[in-house]
Amino acid sequence: MLLSILSAIGACGASGVAGGSLLLVPMACALFGINNDIAMQVVGVGFIIGVVQDSAETALNSSTDVLFTAAADIASRKNKEQSQDDLQMQQEI
Numbered sequence: 001m002l003l004s005i006l007s008a009i010g011a012c013g014a015s016g017v018a019g020g021s022l023l024l025v026p027m028a029c030a031l032f033g034i035n036n037d038i039a040m041q042v043v044g045v046g047f048i049i050g051v052v053q054d055s056a057e058t059a060l061n062s063s064t065d066v067l068f069t070a071a072a073d074i075a076s077r078k079n080k081e082q083s084q085d086d087l088q089m090q091q092e093i
Contacts, residue, residue, distance in 0.1 A: 003031050018054075022046045 010024045022043050029039035 003028055006031070019047065019050050022050070 006027060007024060010027065011021070025042050025046065026036065026039040029036070029042070
């Protein structure tokens with residue numbers, strides 16, 4: 001119960017900081033009686049995972065930006081062609 005309360009309070013300040021949640025690991029380890037050396041090893045692994053995760057998130061974000069831009073361009077071109085076809089049909093009548 002104590003861990004839940006402290007984590008909720010700590011999460012309020014950690015949300016705006018990159019990797020801020022890693023600072024909650026030593027607190028949780030201390031509550032469970034885990035040695036600080038092990039806690040710092042977990043934080044180190046968390047930093048490495050954070051770098052890889054950030055790179056993957058950036059790649060995914062960029063690729064979806066390109067995908068949605070291409071989809072919007074294709075839809076715009078189809079609408080433009082449809083409008084031109086409708087205009088030609090009206091002129092023929």
